[in-house]
Amino acid sequence: MKSFQHVSVPTIEGAISTLKDYKGKAKVIAGGTDILSVLKDRILPEYPQALINIKTLSGLDYIREDKDGLKIGALARLSTIADNPVVNNKYRALAKAAKTVANPQIRNMGTIGGNLAQDTRCWYYRYPHQLGGRIMCLRKGNGPCAAVKGDNRYHAIMEAKKCFAVCPSDTAVALVALEATVKIRGPQGERTVLVSAFYQPLGNDLKDNEILTEIQVPEPPASARQEYIKFALRKPVDFGIVSVAAVIKVTDGVCHESSIALGGVASAPLRATAAEQAAKGKVINETTANSAAEASVAGARPLSKNSYKVEIVKTLVKRVLLSGDSE
Amino acid sequence: MPQNKGVENDIPRIKATLPKIITESGSVIEKEFIELTVNGEAYELRIGNRHGEVDPVHTLAHTLRETLNLTGTKIGCDNGACGACTVIIDGKAVLSCLMLTVECDGKSITTIEGLADPITGALDPIQQSFVDHTAFQCGYCTPGIIMSTKALLHKNQSPTEQEVKESLSGHYCRCISHYHVIEAVMDVVERGR
Amino acid sequence: MAKKYRFIGKPAPRKDAVEIVTGHAKFVGDIKQHGLLWGKVLRSPHPHANIKNIDTSKAARLPGVRAVLTHHDVPKWKAGVPPHLPMLDSKVRFVGDAVALVAAETEEIAAEACNLIDVEYEQLPAVYDVEEAIKPDAPQLYEQFPGNILPRGLPFFGPELLQEVIMGDVDQGFQEAEIISEGTYAFENIPNPLPYEPPGAIASWDGPDTLNVWVSGQGAYLDRLSVYYTLGRKIKVNAYGGPCGGSYGSKGMSLPVVLYSAILARVTGRPVRVCLSKEEHLNTFALRLGSRIHGRVGMKKDGTITAISGDWLINTGYYSSATQGMVAVGCGEVQLALRCNNWDLRPKVICTNRCASGIVRGFGGQELKCALLPIVTEAMEKLDIDPFEFFKKNYIRPGDGYYWRDSNWYVYRGAEYSKAMDKGAEAFRWSKKWRGWLKPTSVDGSKRRGVGVGVHGNGDTGEDTSEAYVRLDPDGTATIYSSICEHGTGQRSCLCKMVAEVLQLPLEHINITDSDTRISPYEFGPAGSRGTYAIGSAAIAAAEDAKQKLFALSAHALNAKPEDLETEDGMLFIRGNPENRIQWRRGMGVDSTVLGFGRFEADFTLPNFMMTFVEVEVDTETGKVDLLRVVSATDVGQIIDPYMLENQLNGCLGSAGIDSALIEESVLDTNTGRLLTANMVDYKWRTFAELPEMQNVILETPFPSHRFGAIGIGEIATAPGPSAVLMAVSNAIGTRLHSYPITPDKVLAALGKIRGGDEK
Ligand SMILES: Cc1cc2nc3c(=O)[nH]c(=O)nc-3n(C[C@@H](O)[C@@H](O)[C@H](O)COP(=O)(O)OP(=O)(O)OC[C@H]3O[C@@H](n4cnc5c(N)ncnc54)[C@H](O)[C@@H]3O)c2cc1C
Ligand code: SF4
Ligand code: FES
Numbered sequence A: 001m002k003s004f005q006h007v008s009v010p011t012i013e014g015a016i017s018t019l020k021d022y023k024g025k026a027k028v029i030a031g032g033t034d035i036l037s038v039l040k041d042r043i044l045p046e047y048p049q050a051l052i053n054i055k056t057l058s059g060l061d062y063i064r065e066d067k068d069g070l071k072i073g074a075l076a077r078l079s080t081i082a083d084n085p086v087v088n089n090k091y092r093a094l095a096k097a098a099k100t101v102a103n104p105q106i107r108n109m110g111t112i113g114g115n116l117a118q119d120t121r122c123w124y125y126r127y128p129h130q131l132g133g134r135i136m137c138l139r140k141g142n143g144p145c146a147a148v149k150g151d152n153r154y155h156a157i158m159e160a161k162k163c164f165a166v167c168p169s170d171t172a173v174a175l176v177a178l179e180a181t182v183k184i185r186g187p188q189g190e191r192t193v194l195v196s197a198f199y200q201p202l203g204n205d206l207k208d209n210e211i212l213t214e215i216q217v218p219e220p221p222a223s224a225r226q227e228y229i230k231f232a233l234r235k236p237v238d239f240g241i242v243s244v245a246a247v248i249k250v251t252d253g254v255c256h257e258s259s260i261a262l263g264g265v266a267s268a269p270l271r272a273t274a275a276e277q278a279a280k281g282k283v284i285n286e287t288t289a290n291s292a293a294e295a296s297v298a299g300a301r302p303l304s305k306n307s308y309k310v311e312i313v314k315t316l317v318k319r320v321l322l323s324g325d326s327e
Numbered sequence B: 001m002p003q004n005k006g007v008e009n010d011i012p013r014i015k016a017t018l019p020k021i022i023t024e025s026g027s028v029i030e031k032e033f034i035e036l037t038v039n040g041e042a043y044e045l046r047i048g049n050r051h052g053e054v055d056p057v058h059t060l061a062h063t064l065r066e067t068l069n070l071t072g073t074k075i076g077c078d079n080g081a082c083g084a085c086t087v088i089i090d091g092k093a094v095l096s097c098l099m100l101t102v103e104c105d106g107k108s109i110t111t112i113e114g115l116a117d118p119i120t121g122a123l124d125p126i127q128q129s130f131v132d133h134t135a136f137q138c139g140y141c142t143p144g145i146i147m148s149t150k151a152l153l154h155k156n157q158s159p160t161e162q163e164v165k166e167s168l169s170g171h172y173c174r175c176i177s178h179y180h181v182i183e184a185v186m187d188v189v190e191r192g193r
Numbered sequence C: 001m002a003k004k005y006r007f008i009g010k011p012a013p014r015k016d017a018v019e020i021v022t023g024h025a026k027f028v029g030d031i032k033q034h035g036l037l038w039g040k041v042l043r044s045p046h047p048h049a050n051i052k053n054i055d056t057s058k059a060a061r062l063p064g065v066r067a068v069l070t071h072h073d074v075p076k077w078k079a080g081v082p083p084h085l086p087m088l089d090s091k092v093r094f095v096g097d098a099v100a101l102v103a104a105e106t107e108e109i110a111a112e113a114c115n116l117i118d119v120e121y122e123q124l125p126a127v128y129d130v131e132e133a134i135k136p137d138a139p140q141l142y143e144q145f146p147g148n149i150l151p152r153g154l155p156f157f158g159p160e161l162l163q164e165v166i167m168g169d170v171d172q173g174f175q176e177a178e179i180i181s182e183g184t185y186a187f188e189n190i191p192n193p194l195p196y197e198p199p200g201a202i203a204s205w206d207g208p209d210t211l212n213v214w215v216s217g218q219g220a221y222l223d224r225l226s227v228y229y230t231l232g233r234k235i236k237v238n239a240y241g242g243p244c245g246g247s248y249g250s251k252g253m254s255l256p257v258v259l260y261s262a263i264l265a266r267v268t269g270r271p272v273r274v275c276l277s278k279e280e281h282l283n284t285f286a287l288r289l290g291s292r293i294h295g296r297v298g299m300k301k302d303g304t305i306t307a308i309s310g311d312w313l314i315n316t317g318y319y320s321s322a323t324q325g326m327v328a329v330g331c332g333e334v335q336l337a338l339r340c341n342n343w344d345l346r347p348k349v350i351c352t353n354r355c356a357s358g359i360v361r362g363f364g365g366q367e368l369k370c371a372l373l374p375i376v377t378e379a380m381e382k383l384d385i386d387p388f389e390f391f392k393k394n395y396i397r398p399g400d401g402y403y404w405r406d407s408n409w410y411v412y413r414g415a416e417y418s419k420a421m422d423k424g425a426e427a428f429r430w431s432k433k434w435r436g437w438l439k440p441t442s443v444d445g446s447k448r449r450g451v452g453v454g455v456h457g458n459g460d461t462g463e464d465t466s467e468a469y470v471r472l473d474p475d476g477t478a479t480i481y482s483s484i485c486e487h488g489t490g491q492r493s494c495l496c497k498m499v500a501e502v503l504q505l506p507l508e509h510i511n512i513t514d515s516d517t518r519i520s521p522y523e524f525g526p527a528g529s530r531g532t533y534a535i536g537s538a539a540i541a542a543a544e545d546a547k548q549k550l551f552a553l554s555a556h557a558l559n560a561k562p563e564d565l566e567t568e569d570g571m572l573f574i575r576g577n578p579e580n581r582i583q584w585r586r587g588m589g590v591d592s593t594v595l596g597f598g599r600f601e602a603d604f605t606l607p608n609f610m611m612t613f614v615e616v617e618v619d620t621e622t623g624k625v626d627l628l629r630v631v632s633a634t635d636v637g638q639i640i641d642p643y644m645l646e647n648q649l650n651g652c653l654g655s656a657g658i659d660s661a662l663i664e665e666s667v668l669d670t671n672t673g674r675l676l677t678a679n680m681v682d683y684k685w686r687t688f689a690e691l692p693e694m695q696n697v698i699l700e701t702p703f704p705s706h707r708f709g710a711i712g713i714g715e716i717a718t719a720p721g722p723s724a725v726l727m728a729v730s731n732a733i734g735t736r737l738h739s740y741p742i743t744p745d746k747v748l749a750a751l752g753k754i755r756g757g758d759e760k
């Protein structure tokens, strides 16, 4: 790796003021499982002057529940979340999503904050600099998107404009279904943003000098089913090609309410509102599931090589509705 | 192989960017040394870019291999995807290629070299089982796989075969020694029961 | 089978087991040397370009940089067959091609120096597709290869390399056929064998005329020869090898990497290591051959093949390290599996602007079969012939002949393999699972299962020459002198077993030298499946020779004739009288050693055999294919070590084997010439969590090979699988698939659920 200044900070304020000192030329490092590859492969034209280590922030790795629901500190590790009894009991979609991330070692290292804020995995974007130079593209602020006319098998099928990269985070999909928010702290103070609004076409909502401090998950209805289904070529290691998270309230076979989020389809996990509508008030059966599945992809506009993802979204939405809560 | 004679190592001393630690009171400490305990042995390492020193850009895998000459920890992908560099910290299997050494200051690390008894040389039961089952071919994946197994059995003494497979799922093995590895690990588990 | 051996056939720990499990095994990247520099390569951003200008001044000024070399600075050393690839050239031919070399004190400085080199390119049009590449107006990669077609020949394999299969009368054959199938199939996903340890070498010089190279490879002797010839036969080359973190053939030729370290070491006067990063390994080293066939097959209702013809287009990427040799072996292998009197199969080796294809386990034959067998199976389908019965009928039997790689005709003199086929089919329950062409074995909701079978064999079990010494010491120990490296097969330990059996010495008393060409005799190395028979024969002969010499030396001490002596556990005695024994040292004297020599000359008459049965499950709603079960059936004559053999056969999944039908591919972006699968997340490989059930059916019918009646098998484990998977998936979903790997999009397209995907 090319050199950088390494700074460990004791507090959130310390982190913010240090970020400020570097005038946008510093990056936060949490678990490091994403940022270090970004730096090693030198995929970005700008190399940070400094890495701000926030693992030294004490007490930001909590998982606790209060009357408003679940609060997770940004530094909580994915394996801790996946093993946490409360999360497994009441916020199962999140526990399931966390368990599907990467491999056991990465889950031991990776934080939830880093999981949400990780950079995209578009293979043009990630092309390593050492093999003839990085590929520049729209997301890097220079040139057109290389994926639109290239091999876009893993790219977006919905709502994408300029950049067709998809949000790589598994936990984000579950958190969108759970209607979670993230707490962000910056020089101007604190704000909260819905996870569904956290992602933007060319990145995320974190501004310069801001850090993500907490994830807040409202308590879902106790009787609701929760699912996270991830489709990938391989169960471990791989990022999802398509994933679906759902919180579904069914009584006597009738779907009263549901929250279905689609991953791998757009730059953010998308709520499948049309599918939710299609299922609402209906008896959950093959017919309902099929119509919800069709509704979920009504707005899909696949690229040259990824129309298969549309089929997979339909299948997963159908399965999520028809399956019992596993575990 | 014949050793090259008479060459002195003359790495230029580029001014090392010492890692900074900001304290609660806002003062800045520049670290000139870090401390690591590796396989029970304590090391104090100077920050810098000469041989024997730790540059802030060095990963733990690099430090183990190049600075401490503990080359049993392998590097496969250097990017988190293969498990070659797995070591144990705080009882957990982690990837030393995605950790900065300066962030391991004060940590205790176990590597593959730390499993056998340092005095008698007696192998760890996991290692012995790998020997008995020839649970490797080229053996490049072996240290990492053994470290993950060690961490697993530390946490769970009697995992099921499925749990073993899941725990090892981040390990690449191109020779496909997986089947023998599972036999070897389950044999250790059975003996422990 | 009936023979009782003390070591042969019984599992024993590998000789190097403790080093491996303790992390003490020293791979090339683990070696520390005083003054060792890091070598790095600056790589081309363009698939095809002329270098107009290179400015290395900034890089050279970077503190810690010891050398920066461009094509202006290096000798005209050329790699390739025939030698055509300058180690650095004024032209680049693929994204990732070497532009400049740097040696520096640390890895970081070397990488930084690469970034400081300014290069001005004149871009040229690039070509990736074989059929585009041979068009008259296509961009030309090498002046000397018009039409991008590489000349025939691979000097090492002899003057008359087999470069086609032409025999009989195909017109006549097609007339006799009751059905003719015709079509184009391709195996062009260029998977990467991707051994765990990346390719690498260390070089140092002892004065201007002696080069030492330490290579991660299969056997040091071949490295020595290839470097020696490339350097113009003027430099003495000592080659060393150690544990090698996997090769699967690919590191049989690491020449570019070795040359880089050699020239950097020469210029700097320091030892230099060049080890590729995993990214470089993925995108610049060695992929499988691209293979496409426009073929035609004639068949009769009884499964007789009346004619096979076709154009076989081989994409070797930007250079050929041994492709012509792979084509030769592939052409030989195809005859072993498909009995046919009338052939007209014409290969063309074509270069294109992508990473090179190199040596990979399966060595031409896997690539050829993956494309050709589907056309053969189309004919079977039309005639409703069970593929298992078909392969059984058409696989070579004792007395059958074939042209091998040197264009000579050989007659098979080994065992009848149909017994192994039957046992395999029985273990797999083929007759229960086979429901006919394009019929699933079972259907459960959206999940459909299907089965397939493939076959392969290679006449390489006795290819090329091996030599070995065995030294006996008076303390009752023996040392084998051989330059083979341990790259995973366990061959070094198996040699010890064979020698232990000949000398009746405990395994602990047998050693094998490090791989060092200064001390060991000639050895082609453990390429192909030659370890057991070819390399084994040399070691056995050397041990036998040493034993006879020992007896001659010791006869007087026992007052007997040498031919009446026997030895066991380092003791000598007269046959029939084991109680009366003396130690070796009393026979040979404490001040002597005994050296035996053994040599093996190529024998192409004992091809091996492997049949692979697979069962898959296809999710018709997602297009995902899961491999459920693999049964591999073979006959090896005699098992040397059961664990090592099983390991080798289990290897059928990896190293660009069966999984190259399912998940493995290098994805080339033809807009930029870049391989997008440049990391180990995007390049797919099998994980512990998703292992199919695996069963190996291994028969032991003695072969007329060496005294243990064994032949090798490891190399071919991967080859029959991919086409079997294509067959199985096609059967499961009821429609034919045409290309590899069978990704969800192709399955969904074949099922008519989406457009595009698997186009013919
Ligand atoms: C082989 C491999 C496979 C993977 N597979 C998956 C997968 O299947 N699913 C998946 O979801 N992910 C996957 N990942 C991505 C993995 O890196 C993340 O899951 C991990 O959680 C990132 O967390 P981290 O703490 O290591 O992040 P870091 O690398 O420390 O940080 C990632 C990014 O987030 C920023 N950041 C981190 N924390 C904060 C914060 N609190 N405030 C502001 N910015 C912050 C950093 O600046 C950086 O830009 C995989 C990674 C690898 C290497
Ligand atoms: S999809 Fe986005 S990240 Fe990928 S090439 Fe296009 S613009 Fe760049
Ligand atoms: S080397 Fe660390 S995971 Fe591959």
Ligand code: FES
Pocket (backbone or CB within 6 Å): B136, B137, B138, B139, B140, B141, B142, B172, B173, B174, B175, B176, B177, C196, C245, C246, C488
């Ligand atoms: S034994 Fe070779 S990679 Fe696992």
